[in-house]
Amino acid sequence: AQSVTQPDARVTVSEGASLQLRCKYSYSGTPYLFWYVQYPRQGLQLLLKYYSGDPVVQGVNGFEAEFSKSNSSFHLRKASVHWSDSAVYFCVLSPGGNNKLTFGQGTVLSVIP
């Protein structure tokens, strides 16, 4: 069975600061990994995805994530956050690339001025 753990339920950062949201996964096969963002009163939107190749993947709005097989991690980063980045971020695993997704618990990001 697979699982995704986002160890930080809430993260608060100052505007302009750098950001890292952590994600750990458990899956014995080839993981396909995603980060989705959910803004208030909206559905989830895809930020980025990793299938294979370069472990650092670029996403929208300056986000990037780094895959580490040795650490079973897929952390999300941004060099300088903006207040509009305040949202809930979900790390998602697709086992073997199928559509039976496993969602992490989500991390609530608050960006303060």
Added chain:
Amino acid sequence: ETAVFQTPNYHVTQVGNEVSFNCKQTLGHDTMYWYKQDSKKLLKIMFSYNNKQLIVNETVPRRFSPQSSDKAHLNLRIKSVEPEDSAVYLCASSYWVQNTLYFGAGTRLSVL
């Protein structure tokens, strides 16, 4: 640009009533999903439909039933709502062979 449309945005009802939520996608996808998101933001798959065939039914209570007229529409009916049904219901779509989901904005249900 929104391509998965859900109605209504909000619905308030009383215990025992029947409710229906609608979902339509304009992306040409062949698979649609219903997820339940609780107050802690946890997401749980309820159903998925591939070309009008039910693929997944993750042990949801029998009062929940999905209804699909074609691959672009997937509605959700709750026959007799319970207080624990209060949640946000998210509709999503994808191609069966792909794993990138596109979500609607959700329907927030409050059961009094």
